[in-house]
Amino acid sequence: MEQATISVDRSMIHCRGAWTLPNLVQLERQIQTLRWPDGSDVRFDTMGVTAMDTGGALLLQRCLSHSPRNGQGGAPQGLRPEFADLLQKVQLQWPRPDQGAVARNTSWAEGLTHLVQSRQAAAVRALAFIGESTIAFGRALRRPRSIRWRA
Secondary structure (H helix, E strand, C coil), rough: CCCCEEEEEEEEEEEEEECCCHHHHHHHHHHCCCCCCCCCCCEEEEEEEEEHHHHHHHHHHHHHCCCCCCCCCCCEEEECHHHHHHHHHHHCCCCCCCCCCCCCCCHHHHHHHHHHHHHHHHHHHHHHHHHHHHHHHHHHCHHHHCCCCCC
């Protein structure tokens, strides 16, 4: 698998290689020793990213949101559409620190209602799974030859 790298050339940060779980430790070390560019016009060249998983998207999001020293943000340039979709999903699930958490004033009753509704939905899904499994097991008992045994 191709090694992942991150490097700086003036105000351009170049991201290359496979931004996947096996390379995240190496990328973390590179990011910690990276000399972030000064100025507000920081751009990220992500055209060289060949693979990305959720861990890589989280790390890239952290790089995009701010540099450790300057608090500057940037936008990826040249990111493949499938990686851009993954990055967008990660940003929706885990918002950037500079966006802050949306504070909602909820009463304890609203919180309890939300908790009960989520538990109710989980219970319905669990019962559906148990029902489907029971039906499949019953069919297998009635027709044992229909079971696909692996040799």
